[in-house]
Amino acid sequence: MNANTPGADSAADASWEHILELRRKRPRSGWIRASLWVACGLLLTAWTTTGIRMQDLFGASRMERLDRFLREDAMPRPLRDGSGSLWSWMAELWHSGAGTAMLATLLIAVLAIVLAAFLAWFFALLGARNLMSAHPFLPHATADAKSCPQTLPRIARAIRLLCVLLRGIPEYIWAFLLLAMLGSSAWPAVLALAIHNAGILGRLGSETVENLSPAPLRAMTMMGASRRVVAFTAIFPLSLGRYLLYFFYRFETCVREATVLGMLGVLSLGYEIVEARAHGRYDEMLFYVVLAMLLVLAADILSDLARRWLRRGM
Amino acid sequence: MAKAPAIPPAPLTPSRRTTILFGLALVAVLSFLALGLQWGQLLPHGGGVEIAGNFFAAAVQPAFTYEGSDFLPADAPAFLLKVGLALWRTLLYAVAAISLALVLGAVFGVLASEGFWQGRRGGAAVRLAVRWFMAVLRSVHELIWALLFLAAIGLSPAAAVMAIALPYGGTLAKVFAEMLDESSPAAANALHGLGARPLQVFLFGRLPRALADIAAYAFYRFECAVRSSAVLGFFGYTTLGLYIRQSFENLHYREVWAYLYALLLLVLALEAWSSQIRRRFVA
Amino acid sequence: MSSSPAFELAGVQVNLGGRPVLDSLDLRFVAGDMVALIGPSGAGKTTLLRVLNGVIAPSRGHLKMFGQNPADLAEARRRHLRADVGFVHQDHSLVPNLRVLQNVVAGGLGHRGFWSSLRLMIRPVRADLMRAHQLLERVGIGDRMYHRTDSLSGGQQQRVALARALFQSPHALLADEPVSAVDPARARDMIALLTTLAKEEGWTLIASLHDVALAREFFPRLVALREGKVAFDGPPQDLTESAAEAIYRLDG
Numbered sequence: 135m136n137a138n139t140p141g142a143d144s145a146a147d148a149s150w151e152h153i154l155e156l157r158r159k160r161p162r163s164g165w166i167r168a169s170l171w172v173a174c175g176l177l178l179t180a181w182t183t184t185g186i187r188m189q190d191l192f193g194a195s196r197m198e199r200l201d202r203f204l205r206e207d208a209m210p211r212p213l214r215d216g217s218g219s220l221w222s223w224m225a226e227l228w229h230s231g232a233g234t235a236m237l238a239t240l241l242i243a244v245l246a247i248v249l250a251a252f253l254a255w256f257f258a259l260l261g262a263r264n265l266m267s268a269h270p271f272l273p274h275a276t277a278d279a280k281s282c283p284q285t286l287p288r289i290a291r292a293i294r295l296l297c298v299l300l301r302g303i304p305e306y307i308w309a310f311l312l313l314a315m316l317g318s319s320a321w322p323a324v325l326a327l328a329i330h331n332a333g334i335l336g337r338l339g340s341e342t343v344e345n346l347s348p349a350p351l352r353a354m355t356m357m358g359a360s361r362r363v364v365a366f367t368a369i370f371p372l373s374l375g376r377y378l379l380y381f382f383y384r385f386e387t388c389v390r391e392a393t394v395l396g397m398l399g400v401l402s403l404g405y406e407i408v409e410a411r412a413h414g415r416y417d418e419m420l421f422y423v424v425l426a427m428l429l430v431l432a433a434d435i436l437s438d439l440a441r442r443w444l445r446r447g448m
Numbered sequence: 449m450a451k452a453p454a455i456p457p458a459p460l461t462p463s464r465r466t467t468i469l470f471g472l473a474l475v476a477v478l479s480f481l482a483l484g485l486q487w488g489q490l491l492p493h494g495g496g497v498e499i500a501g502n503f504f505a506a507a508v509q510p511a512f513t514y515e516g517s518d519f520l521p522a523d524a525p526a527f528l529l530k531v532g533l534a535l536w537r538t539l540l541y542a543v544a545a546i547s548l549a550l551v552l553g554a555v556f557g558v559l560a561s562e563g564f565w566q567g568r569r570g571g572a573a574v575r576l577a578v579r580w581f582m583a584v585l586r587s588v589h590e591l592i593w594a595l596l597f598l599a600a601i602g603l604s605p606a607a608a609v610m611a612i613a614l615p616y617g618g619t620l621a622k623v624f625a626e627m628l629d630e631s632s633p634a635a636a637n638a639l640h641g642l643g644a645r646p647l648q649v650f651l652f653g654r655l656p657r658a659l660a661d662i663a664a665y666a667f668y669r670f671e672c673a674v675r676s677s678a679v680l681g682f683f684g685y686t687t688l689g690l691y692i693r694q695s696f697e698n699l700h701y702r703e704v705w706a707y708l709y710a711l712l713l714l715v716l717a718l719e720a721w722s723s724q725i726r727r728r729f730v731a
Numbered sequence: 732m733s734s735s736p737a738f739e740l741a742g743v744q745v746n747l748g749g750r751p752v753l754d755s756l757d758l759r760f761v762a763g764d765m766v767a768l769i770g771p772s773g774a775g776k777t778t779l780l781r782v783l784n785g786v787i788a789p790s791r792g793h794l795k796m797f798g799q800n801p802a803d804l805a806e807a808r809r810r811h812l813r814a815d816v817g818f819v820h821q822d823h824s825l826v827p828n829l830r831v832l833q834n835v836v837a838g839g840l841g842h843r844g845f846w847s848s849l850r851l852m853i854r855p856v857r858a859d860l861m862r863a864h865q866l867l868e869r870v871g872i873g874d875r876m877y878h879r880t881d882s883l884s885g886g887q888q889q890r891v892a893l894a895r896a897l898f899q900s901p902h903a904l905l906a907d908e909p910v911s912a913v914d915p916a917r918a919r920d921m922i923a924l925l926t927t928l929a930k931e932e933g934w935t936l937i938a939s940l941h942d943v944a945l946a947r948e949f950f951p952r953l954v955a956l957r958e959g960k961v962a963f964d965g966p967p968q969d970l971t972e973s974a975a976e977a978i979y980r981l982d983g
Contacts, residue, residue: 150861156876166728180544180547181544184605199601207599302715303708304675306679306682307692319486378457407595416599419599423592426588426589430587637786638818641781642895648848
């Protein structure tokens with residue numbers, strides 16, 4: 135442009151001022167801004183005040199220890215002292231309990247996730263705000279909440295709080311507490327997984343029910359169907375697909391968690407891992423870790439296939 | 449919360465529904481039988497009855513001061529301060545771990561995504577390698593990683609952070625890659641059409657589009673990391689798990705509940721925070 | 732310059748999914764041409780525009796953009812050719828969660844290297860800001876520069892997309908159903924804006940339109956496609972009512 139004429143110059147300056155003005159007045163969220171600051175503060179504190187120093191991992195003595203661990207402790211016994219073949223060593227471990235432990239881990243996860251899904255289905259219905267209101271599925275139900283009876287919404291709130299309680303406490307802590315009460319069987323592990331996942335699936339299920347398209351549900355209620363009828367004849371079939379997607383997603387994490395719950399003393403892979411470690415048999419420990427890894431990978435693939443199958447709808 | 453499925457499921461036919469539900473019930477019953485479980489074991493027995501009774505009775509009156517101060521060292525901090533410090537350390541371990549996991553997840557998530565390799569060569573091989581590497585990282589549970597680190601290099605806060613960061617990084621990478629690939633390609637295609645290079649198309653077309661989902665999922669994983677960091681206490685790190693275990697073994701159930709409620713409050717606060725952020729992100 | 736060909740198609744055929752979508756097209760658009768593409772859905776209008784943009788390579792025949800055949804060029808040169816063609820998509824194709832400004836300056840990516848484009852997208856310099864603002868003023872939404880793109884209405888987003896194309900300083904503008912998502916009055920405004928800009932800038936403008944009346948009113952040349960073939964090519968007054976009906980007739 136013609137930068138020499140003063141008129142053009144001042145016009146350019148004026149529009150630059152206007153741009154700056156627009157920029158100053160740009161819509162922005164104080165919340166996200168504040169969150170970023172808090173996140174930066176937390177990051178800084180976490181890396182400076184807690185004694186977490188990554189160079190710790192690479193110190194000379196650590197490296198020496200790691201070297202010994204990899205060369206001696208973790209080296210499978212037949213490779214270390216040349217006694218027997220690697221294959222027969224693995225077969226021996228497999229038959230002396232590893233195979234059973236692997237199966238038990240899988241079964242614990244399967245039983246737990248089915249129990250969790252069953253329980254969570256009721257949480258999902260009882261926690262769904264659209265179903266649990268005085269006038270289900272009507273848009274004004276939340277608008278004039280004051281004049282409506284509040285019993286059902288209160289139940290829904292209580293159920294949602296219960297779900298927070300269940301999922302807020304990690305599986306491992308549930309299992310630790312239950313083990314002391316129930317003694318050693320697979321139940322503490324199964325229940326711990328079921329409780330935690332019921333909390334998660336309950337919440338996800340409630341969201342699924344709330345996000346259903348309201349039109350068919352509203353039509354049913356207006357024709358006089360009770361909540362129970364709507365829940366079983368409409369909500370259940372409509373939400374099952376999505377619920378199953380969540381189910382398989384959680385199944386995968388259940389298998390993953392089941393591998394470690396054994397560390398508390400239930401017979402599963404985790405138990406074999408800590409036992410081997412306690413006896414200083416690190417080679418065996420590593421073997422069990424690899425088994426756990428393979429099991430989780432298999433569950434991962436299985437869950438992926440199941441979800442793909444659900445989406446394709448054959 | 450968890451990652452919402454971007455691609456909705458296909459509708460289920462009634463017969464298929466029955467098959468699925470029946471099949472699931474069947475495998476559950478078979479698992480029950482094969483594990484040798486009995487319903488009777490569900491009720492506490494022996495010493496368990498007393499523990500259960502006392503434990504659940506303590507739920508309504510969590511401790512605000514030490515229960516039984518007989519064996520307390522003279523310089524022990526006030527109980528609530530101890531709870532607060534344990535909670536704070538739990539949070540900070542989680543922050544450190546998730547920050548490392550985010551770096552891992554971002555780098556490998558991008559490398560594992562299809563969109564990043566559009567218009568370049570060598571994508572298939574790198575993607576396959578990265579995906580397997582990430583699958584291995586995440587299929588070893590963080591507690592197993594912690595044990596491996598303990599065995600290989602001993603107790604160190606950095607090892608605890610790494611134990612969480614490795615599997616979380618693997619999960620984040622997988623999900624980030626999916627989110628990058630599932631987000632709408634319209635803007636990316638337009639940038640390609642106006643002559644942008646593949647890297648520019650990815651950075652300014654695909655990445656910003658997926659960023660809201662990525663941020664929401666990262667925050668959810670942060671909540672999970674807080675729980676994992678609490679559990680790491682069971683292995684001797686000074687997070688909540690350590691004190692829960694100690695108090696439980698000393699039969700101080702009211703103290704246990706104080707720790708549990710503290711953890712719950714933190715989780716609730718984080719959930720509230722993340723839902724506030726998400727509401728603003730999805731304008 | 733005014734009669735040099737902007738786009739030349741010779742025997743262009745495009746197969747998608749094993750089916751010819753465009754069938755031996757011979758077309759010539761010179762600089763300054765203003766053309767409306769009409770024809771029923773599925774006639775191949777979008778595909779033709781994408782071929783002209785250089786993102787779809789013809790299966791057979793060849794295309795010349797500004798005298799050069801993109802198939803003969805290295806990828807970098809092909810990118811530069813594409814950078815000279817603005818494209819307004821039917822679905823806007825903006826990044827919804829970025830600000831309007833960023834979507835507009837993205838139009839400059841084709842001419843920039845990596846670091847310069849980072850600068851452009853994250854903290855544009857004064858000259859880029861001034862230009863973006865000036866272009867937004869020109870399409871009538873200057874005060875929305877710093878708003879989130881998805882907070883704008885559909886018609887306004889279409890204008891953002893147009894401003895992005897303007898930011899490219901293109902020689903030609905292709906528009907795919909630019910008014911399919913807005914009401915008739917706004918559609919007229921948008922087409923008027925497009926044709927005015929094209930005249931002022933001396934662009935070759937090729938826009939596909941559903942609305943034949945609108946096409947007749949604003950464009951001196953109509954090209955009708957039917958089943959991938961040219962069914963009509965000429966000024967609007969030559970397109971008789973019965974011919975137009977034949978183009979849109981449902982039976983094969």
